[in-house]
Amino acid sequence: MTRCDDFPRGKQPHRRSEFPLPVPVTGAWLEGDPVGHRQFANVGPLILESGLSLPDVTVAYETWGRLNDAGTNAILILHALTGDSHVVGDAGDGHRSAGWWNDLVGPGKPIDTDKYFVVAPNVLGGCQGTTGPASLDPSGRRYGSRFPRVTVRDQVDAEIALTTALGIGSWHLVIGGSMGGQRALEWALLGPAAGIGVDGIAVIASSAQFTGDQIAWSHPQLAAIRGDAHFRGGDYYDAPAGQGPHNGLGIARQIAHVTYRSAEELDTRFARVPQGAEEPLHGGRFAVQSYLDHHASKLAYRFDANSYVTLTESMLSHDLGRDRGGVATALRSIRTRALIVGVDSDRLFPLEASRTMARLIPAADPLRTIHSPYGHDGFLIEFDQLASIVKDFELSLEERTAPH
Numbered sequence: 001m002t003r004c005d006d007f008p009r010g011k012q013p014h015r016r017s018e019f020p021l022p023v024p025v026t027g028a029w030l031e032g033d034p035v036g037h038r039q040f041a042n043v044g045p046l047i048l049e050s051g052l053s054l055p056d057v058t059v060a061y062e063t064w065g066r067l068n069d070a071g072t073n074a075i076l077i078l079h080a081l082t083g084d085s086h087v088v089g090d091a092g093d094g095h096r097s098a099g100w101w102n103d104l105v106g107p108g109k110p111i112d113t114d115k116y117f118v119v120a121p122n123v124l125g126g127c128q129g130t131t132g133p134a135s136l137d138p139s140g141r142r143y144g145s146r147f148p149r150v151t152v153r154d155q156v157d158a159e160i161a162l163t164t165a166l167g168i169g170s171w172h173l174v175i176g177g178s179m180g181g182q183r184a185l186e187w188a189l190l191g192p193a194a195g196i197g198v199d200g201i202a203v204i205a206s207s208a209q210f211t212g213d214q215i216a217w218s219h220p221q222l223a224a225i226r227g228d229a230h231f232r233g234g235d236y237y238d239a240p241a242g243q244g245p246h247n248g249l250g251i252a253r254q255i256a257h258v259t260y261r262s263a264e265e266l267d268t269r270f271a272r273v274p275q276g277a278e279e280p281l282h283g284g285r286f287a288v289q290s291y292l293d294h295h296a297s298k299l300a301y302r303f304d305a306n307s308y309v310t311l312t313e314s315m316l317s318h319d320l321g322r323d324r325g326g327v328a329t330a331l332r333s334i335r336t337r338a339l340i341v342g343v344d345s346d347r348l349f350p351l352e353a354s355r356t357m358a359r360l361i362p363a364a365d366p367l368r369t370i371h372s373p374y375g376h377d378g379f380l381i382e383f384d385q386l387a388s389i390v391k392d393f394e395l396s397l398e399e400r401t402a403p404h
């Protein structure tokens with residue numbers, strides 16, 4: 001089994017908010033403790049949409065709660081681009097940090113782990129335990145540039161294989177935000193086709209199809225990574241220590257992070273305030289530049305550039321309507337109950353994309369809107385609103401399918 005944490009550890013620069021990184025590092029995303037109490041399922045070979053195959057796929061996942069005897073209380077949580085299986089946790093549990101949906105999932109919380117059996121896998125192509133570009137191929141070499149393109153449907157296929165491996169016959173709810181929402185939507189069609197029931201899906205800050213605008217924002221991110229001389233076409237794992245493509249990854253993150261926040265927030269929060277005493281006119285930088293440098297540096301320490309490329313490409317592939325007669329037809333063919341949630345200030349996944357899904361999915365509840373100044377990242381911040389929205393949907397789902 002291949003795990004990203006098997007990598008040699010890199011060398012830390014002195015200040016984490018410094019960017020470009022003074023010393024590019026190899027394998028630095030492995031510097032923290034492994035994320036959460038992960039388990040691993042070997043789900044065997046996976047035939048991809050491209051016709052290529054991955055011979056030996058491992059899916060890393062975490063679980064909370066207990067599956068009831070009837071097998072009716074399982075909930076699948078799907079993370080976004082740079083997320084992972086660590087949905088719930090705290091810094092005191094010996095692991096990296098709090099989970100990314102701590103306020104939403106846990107005992108007595110809206111996704112109540114006293115009541116539900118919650119499963120959160122790391123996505124196919126990622127770098128937190130599930131097979132991805134840093135994994136070993138059957139000959140014992142890291143895939144690197146040879147890791148095949150994977151689509152959102154391939155990722156869901158891996159999650160279907162995990163579902164079978166865990167002996168789960170149906171999901172009470174499949175829920176995800178952003179890229180996780182893309183997978184939740186595909187689950188509504190691919191799950192039942194594979195014989196796995198899906199009572200309800202919750203698609204948050206996401207869409208049925210990646211748009212021209214979203215592809216355009218992704219393009220310079222991919223170029224920044226591929227243009228980093230240390231990227232070496234994706235085969236940098238054996239490069240000498242200090243030779244990773246972290247600056248390219250950091251620039252990609254900066255471009256992406258701007259799209260995750262709203263213009264209004266960046267302007268009111270940072271305005272034209274300089275960072276520290278040194279004026280930008282005299283060699284200093286603005287606070288918002290320092291903020292982006294911080295997020296660039298942080299991601300470069302915890303994520304693999306090849307996974308960032310692979311997962312971004314998979315988002316580019318997202319089109320619920322592909323080979324299904326178009327997006328509208330595909331949305332109309334969904335038979336599961338659906339909760340669609342958008343963030344009103346989201347400039348990456350505009351509210352209109354959510355409105356379209358809620359309008360066309362026959363069994364969708366009316367669109368729910370998170371009112372937030374934060375933009376796309378609102379789904380990781382506005383827990384009070386999200387909690388009551390998810391709770392309402394759960395109650396309405398339970399009216400039809402009460403878990404025991």
Ligand SMILES: CC(=O)SCCNC(=O)CCNC(=O)[C@H](O)C(C)(C)COP(=O)(O)OP(=O)(O)OC[C@H]1O[C@@H](n2cnc3c(N)ncnc32)[C@H](O)[C@@H]1OP(=O)(O)O
Nearest residue numbers: 017079080082083084100275287288290291294377380381
């Ligand atoms: C669904 C998923 O699984 S995604 C996984 C979770 N997502 C991520 O981790 C992505 C990266 N992080 C983020 O996108 C955001 O931090 C969120 C969405 C998690 C939280 O958003 P917010 O609470 O609004 O955090 P915000 O964007 O303000 O960032 C705070 C950080 O910026 C730093 N910061 C703020 N201003 C500045 C500045 N002027 N200069 C440098 N750093 C700054 C803070 O010190 C803080 O650092 P820390 O995170 O290392 O403690």
Ligand SMILES: N[C@@H](CCO)C(=O)O
Nearest residue numbers: 080081082083178260
């Ligand atoms: N902050 C989120 C945004 C993408 O939805 C992430 O890093 O995955």
